[in-house]
Amino acid sequence: MTDHQTYRGRMLLASLALLGVTAGAAQAETWRFAHKQPADSPEGVVYQFFADRVAELTDGDLEIQVFPAEQLGKEDSILEQLELGTVNFYAEDAFFLQKWVPEIKWVAPHFLFQSREEWVEFTNSDLVKGWFETAEEVAGVRALGEPMAMVRGPYRVLISDRPIERYEDIEGLKLRMYPDELAIEVWRSLGADLQMLAWTETYQALQSGVAEAVTSPAALVEAMKFYEQAPYITRTNEFWQGLPYMMNAAAFDALPEKDQQALLQAHAEAGDYSMKLMTENAEAMRAAVEAQGVTFTEMPLEPLFARMADWYRERDAAGELPKGLIDAALGGSED
Template sequence: MKKFTFMLVALFSLFVVSACSEDGEAAGEVVELKLGTKMPEDTAEGQTFQHFADLVKEKSDGSLVVKVYPAEQLGKGTTQIDNMLLGTQDMYAEGATYFSDFDSNIEVSSIPYLFSDYDHYTKFNTGEMGEEINKNLIDNGVRILNTERNFIRGPYRVLLSKEPIKSVEDLKGLKIRSFESAFYSAAYESVGAKPTVVAWTETYLALKQNLVDAVTSPISLVWPMKFTEVAPYMTVIDEYPQDVVIAISEDKFSGLSEEHQQILIDAANEAGEKAAELTDKEVKEHLELMKSEHGIEIFEIDKQEWVDAFSDYHYQLEEEGKLPKGYVDQIKSLK
């Protein structure tokens, strides 16, 4: 009898072990992940996040499911990142600068004209300098899934203004909306502008009430924000490259099977390719609407003039101890 009981216990233990993977996922169990985003689901970015979720489900044969919560349903950006660290949500997708609390060097991405183009920015993110940032993020509980950093936002940046802006000289005295970044505001102050921090959702009203005269924006977000209703002059400045990162809690990631980890990484990188396709289509449609409904005028700049005007500020950051010595030249050498 004792021998029979022992055999039953052994068989039961074997069943329990075989039912669970070494990473703690039960065999046959559907793993669901909560992904929070800022963008509405009907935008190009919103559609890309859903495409990412669809890819994950397809690649995992339904064993891994990403539920997308668009339009800040789970809270503002910093709240969602806190949620990730607390374990109440698993993932957050937004601009990389949202994670600068974990490594201040992330903020270099929004310094005007430090990077020559998106390829230059990608070399920074995927090379040794970017790997150091990624290591710091992981050490602080956050992992970026789209390792190729190919989810381009924009795909370029413009300046919307009440009066035409054609040269750096036109920036002098300009009341320009800024986001909360000491690097960004100080950069525009260095060329004579008067930056004012205004919440993104309050920028249209600030323009309408003349609290600011201009705003910079990814071209893809101009029409949804209706900026050209109150600022009909558009200058293509492309001051810095922007991308979206799909981040996951490191605790959640490390608890997944290796197969599920790889599926998330592959799907995130494939989503970046889809984003480019959707964004290009959306921007073309938006430009036609802005021209026909708001009568916008579009200006190009002498980019080298703007690069030269901002270059002194790049090194000023090192002199003030806000960037490590030699960091700017190290970035520029990546071209």
């Protein structure tokens, strides 16, 4: 064999190898993951962790491209894309599923669950599972794994210009409120003087006295700096939040089983990571704002939750709640 033939043979082998690599790369499937938060936010960090783990667990056969900060569109647009399958994952509060399941607005009732564990148990009840099943039946959209594994919050607080040491102190408090029917009814029942304000208007409202308090996830306390005008923070556990990874069910079912299992494993690991990260952030937040003169007040929660349980039972008796909600949430208990 001449040198020229040897060279041509080597080039042919190299070309075939390159074609093999290219063909292998072409077989990798790409999924698009949309969310609202900045990429460097705690939630954004967790979503990228999930994507990286999927790539590792599937040996690159499935790639998750994460699009933060509504890069692929606002919620209405994303829901259409999710239903069509042009977006594969959308991670956000389950409230958005109201588009297809109106009852799911009750997935996180205010002041009904003192602990996150109690709330997660409720979300695993037949009632709530039925709501998620309806979303799949109507829109072909399904939650990946444990729907509430991804943590937001991790808990809620009341930021105020005076100490709130018992729930009776809420009477007459000028509280910034948002346009949510249940939240409005709950806080009015506690005697708050509601001020309907945009989130971005809240700091100035606290500064001017238009508002005296605002509710917030613990994770946003430091970033929003409301405590500069209202230097008292009270943990309320008002409601709990999880962020289901809603996906196009048909796309998931079409994946090889090994890739389905990889997604489930990556999701479970991301949920554990989110709990760790959110808890650490909340602890660091408290230390940071206390160093700036903020006072954390401890309000006994049992009397508040007992009162609200009675409030929900009265509404249930009046036929104003979804059938089965009280039994799923409170087990029919009168405690």
